[in-house]
Amino acid sequence: MYELLKTIMIEDLEVEADQVSPDASREDAGLDSLATFELSLALSQRLGVTIADEDLFGLRTLADIAEFLERRTGGRAPQDAGLARLLGDGDGCHPDRPSPAHQLARNETPFQPPESVLDAITRAAAEANRYPDPACGALRAALARHYDLSPDRVAVGAGSITLLQALLTVTAEPGAAVAYSWPSFDGYEVLADLAGFRTVRVPLAEDGHDLDALAAAVDEHTRLVLLCNPNNPTGTASGEADLLRFLDAVPRTCLVVLDEAYCEYARDPGLGARLLTSWPNLIVARTFSKAYGLAGLRVGYLLAEPGLISRVQRMVMPLSVSDVAQAAALASLAAEKELLGRVQDTAAERDRVRAALLALGFDVPPSEANFLWLPLGARAQEFAAACASAGVDVRPYPGDGVRVTTGTAEDNDAFLAAAETNRP
Ligand SMILES: Cc1ncc(COP(=O)(O)O)c(C=O)c1O
Numbered sequence: 001m002y003e004l005l006k007t008i009m010i011e012d013l014e015v016e017a018d019q020v021s022p023d024a025s026r027e028d029a030g031l032d033s034l035a036t037f038e039l040s041l042a043l044s045q046r047l048g049v050t051i052a053d054e055d056l057f058g059l060r061t062l063a064d065i066a067e068f069l070e071r072r073t074g075g076r077a078p079q080d081a082g083l084a085r086l087l088g089d090g091d092g093c094h095p096d097r098p099s100p101a102h103q104l105a106r107n108e109t110p111f112q113p114p115e116s117v118l119d120a121i122t123r124a125a126a127e128a129n130r131y132p133d134p135a136c137g138a139l140r141a142a143l144a145r146h147y148d149l150s151p152d153r154v155a156v157g158a159g160s161i162t163l164l165q166a167l168l169t170v171t172a173e174p175g176a177a178v179a180y181s182w183p184s185f186d187g188y189e190v191l192a193d194l195a196g197f198r199t200v201r202v203p204l205a206e207d208g209h210d211l212d213a214l215a216a217a218v219d220e221h222t223r224l225v226l227l228c229n230p231n232n233p234t235g236t237a238s239g240e241a242d243l244l245r246f247l248d249a250v251p252r253t254c255l256v257v258l259d260e261a262y263c264e265y266a267r268d269p270g271l272g273a274r275l276l277t278s279w280p281n282l283i284v285a286r287t288f289s290k291a292y293g294l295a296g297l298r299v300g301y302l303l304a305e306p307g308l309i310s311r312v313q314r315m316v317m318p319l320s321v322s323d324v325a326q327a328a329a330l331a332s333l334a335a336e337k338e339l340l341g342r343v344q345d346t347a348a349e350r351d352r353v354r355a356a357l358l359a360l361g362f363d364v365p366p367s368e369a370n371f372l373w374l375p376l377g378a379r380a381q382e383f384a385a386a387c388a389s390a391g392v393d394v395r396p397y398p399g400d401g402v403r404v405t406t407g408t409a410e411d412n413d414a415f416l417a418a419a420e421t422n423r424p
Pocket residue numbers: 086087106107158159160161162185187228232259261286287288289295298299300
């Protein structure tokens with residue numbers, strides 16, 4: 001934790017390196033009240049927990065601050081925490097950091113939006129002097145038609161992450177717990193912490209979610225289960241029969257969120273939507289960020305029963321989905337055939353990369369998403385660093401493995417070349 005503190009002080013607060021040492025007092029390290037305030041903001045952002053400047057005022061030295069941070073975060077490594085980690089962009093916001101030649105750390109699609117979507121974006125951008133439709137009416141109606149649901153069963157937000165945050169906020173209560181597989185989407189950890197939930201991690205089985213163990217982990221305090229299917233970062237997916245058994249085993253008082261951010265790449269993309277009508281405690285989360293290629297415009301949605309949708313919708317920041325984003329999402333739904341054709345191409349590339357990795361001797365589970373998982377254990381960071389020096393940005397999970405997004409054939413070949421020189 002001291003190393004993180006030191007980095008923030010030097011990089012973000014621009015304190016001279018020779019002023020920073022564990023036994024330097026706050027004054028010697030240049031932490032006057034304004035700098036202490038700035039430090040508290042930077043720490044909160046990096047660690048994903050709220051650190052107020054008052055928390056730091058009573059601490060004498062930098063070692064004392066590091067020790068306080070250790071206690072406040074439960075010793076959790078900063079790589080695993082913080083909103084800045086959600087997209088795998090480990091060190092937060094560094095506008096001057098050069099982009100890697102091959103960005104394979106963020107599970108984005110490498111394709112630009114289709115022409116028809118770019119046209120819709122341009123048309124909507126010309127009306128940027130107008131506020132957006134706060135109800136996202138046209139988009140909700142189009143999604144409702146798409147899934148054959150009534151519009152009151154659809155919530156739209158600025159990315160599915162904001163809707164998950166709203167959902168966790170409206171369901172939080174003292175002593176409540178949220179359960180999920182681990183490793184899974186690290187955003188769950190951050191959102192659960194922010195909403196004040198106790199978190200219960202259930203280790204994945206060899207071939208994906210351990211749904212029996214997850215159901216057994218649900219008790220009277222569990223308000224939510226977050227089930228990422230296909231799972232980020234492993235790409236493994238549970239099928240209908242297993243999910244039905246799981247839903248049967250979970251009490252109706254516990255909400256089950258099926259996070260289908262990557263379902264378009266899966267064998268059964270319609271799974272969540274099919275289950276929805278029979279399970280009132282089921283919520284399906286989907287996004288336009290991945291297969292639909294609109295990560296930069298921020299649009300996601302939830303499908304659930306109307307009472308829950310209206311509670312979530314009330315918690316979402318008004319006007320947060322721009323008209324440009326709404327228009328792009330509508331146009332993407334209309335261009336679905338073209339977009340899903342690209343999904344097929346990506347899935348074929350993913351399978352090509354996996355076959356090549358297996359031939360190199362890597363262990364890689366079959367993936368139903370636009371990324372692959374290399375369970376490298378203790379070698380994860382070293383492997384990711386070797387890829388980075390070859391210009392390929394992949395996502396390390398320290399101690400567990402490395403996740404690599406499927407990019408263009410050229411990106412993937414660059415990754416395979418790096419993997420070949422770092423084979424097990
Ligand atoms: C499993 C999962 N769910 C949700 C999200 C959030 O997606 P967005 O907020 O872009 O819709 C991500 C992003 O990487 C993800 O991997």
